[in-house]
Amino acid sequence: MTVQKKKVLLAPLDPVHDIGLKMIKRGLDQAEHDTILLPPDYSPEEIIKTAMDNDVDVILISRTLGYRVAEILGSFIDLAEASGIRERVRIGIGGMAIRPELAAELGFDAGFGPGTTVEEAVAFVEGREYVKEDVSRSKFKKDMTEKYDYTFKNKRIENLLNAIVDGIIDYVKNKTTPGVERAKIRERMLESTDETEVLKLKKEYARLCDNVVKVYYDSGALKEKTRHLTAEELKALETYLEKLKLRINPLKLQHADKNPMVFIQYGTGCPFMDIAHIKTCEAWGADGVVHFDPSWGARTEGFFEGYITHEEDGSVITYENLRIIKDALMPSTLWQVRAHRGLNTPETVLLAGKVGADLTKINIAYGSLGGGTDPERLTVDAVAAIKYAARFDMPFDVVTNEELCGVPAHKAFAGMLIVTMLGLRLGAKPILQPLFCYSPEVMISGQMRDNYVDFNAAKISALRSILNAPIWCGAPIGFLTQTEDRVQSSLSTALHASLASVLGVDGISIASADEAYSGGPISVAARIDTLRATQSAFRFFGHAEITPTRNSEIWASQIVEGIESTLDSVAKNGNFVDALYRGLLGSRGEGAYPGRAGRGTVTSL
Amino acid sequence: MSGALERVMDAVDIETFLVCDDEEEGKRLSLQLMNELGFKDASIVFIQHQGPGARVRIRGYIYKPGDSYAWLFKKDN
Numbered sequence: 033m034t035v036q037k038k039k040v041l042l043a044p045l046d047p048v049h050d051i052g053l054k055m056i057k058r059g060l061d062q063a064e065h066d067t068i069l070l071p072p073d074y075s076p077e078e079i080i081k082t083a084m085d086n087d088v089d090v091i092l093i094s095r096t097l098g099y100r101v102a103e104i105l106g107s108f109i110d111l112a113e114a115s116g117i118r119e120r121v122r123i124g125i126g127g128m129a130i131r132p133e134l135a136a137e138l139g140f141d142a143g144f145g146p147g148t149t150v151e152e153a154v155a156f157v158e159g160r161e162y163v164k165e166d167v168s169r170s171k172f173k174k175d176m177t178e179k180y181d182y183t184f185k186n187k188r189i190e191n192l193l194n195a196i197v198d199g200i201i202d203y204v205k206n207k208t209t210p211g212v213e214r215a216k217i218r219e220r221m222l223e224s225t226d227e228t229e230v231l232k233l234k235k236e237y238a239r240l241c242d243n244v245v246k247v248y249y250d251s252g253a254l255k256e257k258t259r260h261l262t263a264e265e266l267k268a269l270e271t272y273l274e275k276l277k278l279r280i281n282p283l284k285l286q287h288a289d290k291n292p293m294v295f296i297q298y299g300t301g302c303p304f305m306d307i308a309h310i311k312t313c314e315a316w317g318a319d320g321v322v323h324f325d326p327s328w329g330a331r332t333e334g335f336f337e338g339y340i341t342h343e344e345d346g347s348v349i350t351y352e353n354l355r356i357i358k359d360a361l362m363p364s365t366l367w368q369v370r371a372h373r374g375l376n377t378p379e380t381v382l383l384a385g386k387v388g389a390d391l392t393k394i395n396i397a398y399g400s401l402g403g404g405t406d407p408e409r410l411t412v413d414a415v416a417a418i419k420y421a422a423r424f425d426m427p428f429d430v431v432t433n434e435e436l437c438g439v440p441a442h443k444a445f446a447g448m449l450i451v452t453m454l455g456l457r458l459g460a461k462p463i464l465q466p467l468f469c470y471s472p473e474v475m476i477s478g479q480m481r482d483n484y485v486d487f488n489a490a491k492i493s494a495l496r497s498i499l500n501a502p503i504w505c506g507a508p509i510g511f512l513t514q515t516e517d518r519v520q521s522s523l524s525t526a527l528h529a530s531l532a533s534v535l536g537v538d539g540i541s542i543a544s545a546d547e548a549y550s551g552g553p554i555s556v557a558a559r560i561d562t563l564r565a566t567q568s569a570f571r572f573f574g575h576a577e578i579t580p581t582r583n584s585e586i587w588a589s590q591i592v593e594g595i596e597s598t599l600d601s602v603a604k605n606g607n608f609v610d611a612l613y614r615g616l617l618g619s620r621g622e623g624a625y626p627g628r629a630g631r632g633t634v635t636s637l
Numbered sequence: 638m639s640g641a642l643e644r645v646m647d648a649v650d651i652e653t654f655l656v657c658d659d660e661e662e663g664k665r666l667s668l669q670l671m672n673e674l675g676f677k678d679a680s681i682v683f684i685q686h687q688g689p690g691a692r693v694r695i696r697g698y699i700y701k702p703g704d705s706y707a708w709l710f711k712k713d714n
Contacts, residue, residue, distance in 0.1 A: 279658065280688035308689065312654070315687035518652075557654045560685075560692045 035063070035158050041088040043070040043079040045108060049096035052126060052148075056092060059150035060157060076108040080115050089120075090157050093140075094127040101129045102138065109139040124156050166281055171364035173390065174293060174319070176502045176538045177427045177461040186498045186592070192599040193453035200454055200608045204415045206637045209630070210240040210333055211409070212416045215378035218335075222351065222386055241334025248336050255328075258348060261304070261339040266356075269304055273360055276311060280362065285317035285563065287570040292532055293366065293539040294566055297508065299324025300553055301342040303353045307360045312556050316563040320366030320391075322507075322541060323357070325349045330374025331404065331629045335383075345553070349380055354387040366390045371417050372431050373403025375630045378416040385424030392421050392428045393465075394455075397447025397617045401624035402434035407612035409630035414451070415458070422460035429465040429504050430455070436511070438472040438623025441491055442594025447617040449595065450608065452501065463502045466491045468528055468540070469511035472623065479587060484513060485531055489580040490587035492535045497592060504539035505532045508547060518545035518561050525562045526569035533570060534578045542566060643707035645699045650682065656690040663691030671697050 042057050044050035050072050057067045068086060070079060083091050093108065095101055105125060112118045125135050126144030135143020142156050155162035184190035217237045224230050238249035247253050254260070285294050296313045298306045298321055310321050326346030329335075339356065340348045347353065354369065361367055368391035369384035371377040377399075381392050396414045400407035421428045430451045432444040448464060455462035468488050474480040479487040495503060510528035514521040522545045532540045546558035602611040611617060618624030642649075651670070657663045663686050671679035676697030683694040700706050 276689055283687065312687075312689045315689060316692075555654070557652055557692055560654065564685075 035160075037065055038089045038157050039066045039068075039086065040090045040092060040157055041068050041070070041079070041083050041086065042092045042094075043074060043082070044072040044094045044096075045074075045076065045079065045104060046094060046096050046127070047073050049127070050094065052096075053092065053094045056126075056150055056153045059154050063154055063158070065157060076104075076111050079108070080111050080117065083117055083121060084115060089122065091121055091123045092153065092157070093123065093125045095125065095130060096128045102134065105134075105138050105140070122156075122159075124153070126153065164281060171282060171284070171319075171362070173364055173366055175427070176293065176391075176463055176504060180500050180502050182456055182499060182501050184499045186596075189449065189498055189596060189599060190453075192596070192603050193449055195603045196450050196599065196608055197453045197457050199606065200411060200415070200450075201457065203607065203609060204412050207412050207634050208637055209409055209412050209634050211375050211413045211630070212378050214240050214334060214376070215382045215416065215420070218379050219382055219386075237334070242332050244332060245334035245336060254336060254340065257343040258336075258340050261341055265304065266339060269307070269356070273307070273311075280311070280315055282315050282362070283317040283567065285319070285567045285570060287567075288533075288574050290533060290536060290575065291570045292505075292529075292537050293319040294529070294563070295320040295322055295366070295368070295504075295539060295541045296544070296559060296563070297322040297324055297541060299326075299346045301326070301344050301347055303339065303341065303347055303356055305553075306347050306357060309554075309556050309559060310357070310360065310365075313559055313563060314362050314365055316560050317567060318365070318563060320368065320539070321361070322368045322393075323347065323349075323354070323370060325370065325374075325380075329376070333375050333630075335376060335379060349376070349383065351383055351387065354383055354389075358387050358389070368393060368429075371428075373399030373405050373410070373627075375405065375409070375413075375633075377410070377413045378420060381417040381420040381424075381426070381428075385420055385426055389424075389426060391463075392417075392426050393431055394418055394421065394428045395430045395432070395448060395451050396454075397444070397451065397612065398431055398434045400612055400627050401439065401447075401618045402437045404627040405629050406631040406633075407626050408609045408634050410627070411609050411612075412634050413630075415454070418455050418458045418460050421455070422458055425461075427461035427463055427502075428455065429463040429506070431465045431507055432467055433507065434618050434624055435467045435471045435473060436469075437618070437625075438476075439618035440473045440594065440622065441466070441471070441487075442591045443598050443616075443618050443622070445491075445495065445591065446595045446598035446602065449498070449599070450602070450617075452499075463504050463538070464495055465504050465506045466495060467507070467511070468505035468509040468532060470513045479583070483581075484510075484528070485578060486580045486584040487587055488528075488531060489535060489584045490591060492537060493584065493588040494591035494595070497588070498595070502539075503537040504541070505537050507541040508543035509540050510543065511547070514543060514545075514547045516546075516549045518558060521545040521547055522561045522565035526565035529566045530569040530573050531578055534573060534576075642699055644711075646706075646708065647698065647700050649676070649697045649699065651695045651697070652693075653695075654690055654692055657686070660684060660686040660691060663693060667691075667693050667695045671695055 042053040122141045124142040125140045132143040152162045221233045296318045339352045369389045370393040371380035372393040399405045400410045430448045435444045452462040510524045513524045544554045544558040545561040546554040605611045655666045678698040685692045
């Protein structure tokens with residue numbers, strides 16, 4: 033369609049400010065309209081006279097100062113009417129002091145408030161409706177692992193990892209656990225169409241569960257503080273989501289191609305509140321969401337069934353709960369279900385895979401040294417879980433939160449690399465997840481006394497020197513640097529996001545501005561604050577760099593040396609599980625305690 | 638005015654998220670909320686609407702420059 037060329041007068045009705053009009057002039061010039069830009073501080077009479085002398089089609093006025101705004105703009109419109117140009121000239125007003133309702137009230141044809149784009153103003157001049165870009169159409173799911181071939185640059189570390197993983201694969205052969213067996217039964221239940229068989233399988237399943245879950249399968253009674261969602265609530269959710277679908281046009285957080293994917297973590301306890309938070313985070317640009325289950329769920333053998341809400345932190349894992357969350361997601365949203373600790377890891381990965389999750393989370397070292405699960409139990413369960421991850425083509429991150437217990441980065445990384453190699457050998461796609469935060473190790477040793485940049489950069493550099501694998505910084509970035517104040521908290525998150533981006537990582541998990549608040553559930557407003565802050569930070573840095581000091585290189589070398597010596601000691605020990613108990617990947621003195629949940633439950637086939 | 642409100646130096650900001658269909662509804666609800674809370678001089682500092690609702694910062698002024706500030710006359714001053 034050919035657009036008719038317009039003659040446009042742009043005039044700042046303001047003592048000094050005219051930047052917005054200059055930007056619009058450029059847009060109009062590019063669209064081949066004729067433009068006249070007046071300098072600031074012209075009187076309404078001078079502006080109207082210029083419009084009449086030049087026979088313009090459109091006048092665009094800007095006003096930044098709020099002082100006497102209604103009075104000045106009102107008199108401008110009165111003057112335009114008195115001069116006789118009002119009927120044939122369209123007049124728009126924009127600027128920081130302008131709100132569309134004020135513009136309409138004063139008689140302007142359009143009002144452009146803060147945040148107006150040049151395209152919007154051009155559309156007004158051309159007399160066409162402005163259609164906001166639909167980001168949801170350009171957003172698509174990215175595979176974080178796609179561009180990595182997992183080549184080891186450090187061959188000594190590769191050889192050590194292979195030797196350790198040979199031992200793990202050999203160790204778990206002919207061993208099983210109640211968790212491994214329940215996952216097999218659950219899969220048969222999900223695939224069976226025969227009700228009698230399903231009932232029989234449920235009984236078999238219940239026999240392998242803790243009492244609190246057995247009671248549920250016997251009588252239908254749930255654990256305290258949990259309840260089934262009602263049919264009425266489920267119907268209302270369906271209606272809410274149907275309506276919401278029509279008006280979601282998400283923002284995009286990334287400004288440059290190198291900006292990482294941004295994940296948020298949810299687990300309010302209620303799948304409905306989770307969905308409400310997820311949809312809000314999607315709207316404000318989150319690329320992915322991570323499911324947090326309750327801590328008691330990890331210490332309990334077996335899962336409940338049905339749509340269940342829970343009054344405390346962490347959302348209960350059931351097939352149905354995962355299903356409604358999955359169904360609520362935008363097609364472009366990456367979804368991770370964590371299975372890094374606890375007594376249900378194989379079944380968690382199975383359910384995640386069956387429901388259609390994109391990612392999961394597995395780490396034997398963290399789950400057993402910082403997550404409370406018995407090392408032997410988790411080793412056997414994790415091998416089964418990784419096999420499910422491979423089968424469902426679900427990459428998994430190898431989280432290293434044992435650092436938060438006090439384990440030094442090099443030991444946590446050694447554990448992460450062992451599980452990474454195990455994943456590769458079992459045909460899965462692991463993602464490295466270093467902590468990107470203020471860990472106890474650096475609090476004690478002082479590597480972050482001057483800045484938060486050097487040591488975080490050293491970690492990424494160390495991992496990059498070892499192998500070519502995706503890196504997803506966690507979890508959440510900036511942990512222990514945030515306070516309860518939302519501005520400081522959001523800023524700290526945004527600065528860590530910027531550093532992660534400059535270092536070229538593939539993904540980051542961000543906290544809400546409530547990260548440091550422990551008095552109750554996270555509010556959705558606090559989630560928006562860190563998303564907005566991250567978006568601003570990406571915009572601020574673009575492709576610019578951050579230069580760490582020389583310390584970063586020194587610490588990167590020390591981390592690599594520490595990883596080698598840790599792996600050496602694990603390989604020499606000859607038994608990975610025993611190495612975990614003995615503290616070779618994090619000792620009691622460092623704050624790592626081998627978990628007790630599930631101890632003595634591994635059996636030989 | 639309650640005792641605590643007298644001790645507010647100038648204004649009370651409410652930071653929240655309102656479930657609403659569009660920005661206009663968000664603005665209306667913002668001012669309605671402040672009215673329901675008893676603020677007579679309310680304004681919307683910030684509002685951003687996306688899909689599920691609006692992130693808002695709504696302000697209720699207790700004192701504006703030139704007013705007589707009750708906290709100035711606090712007995713133990």
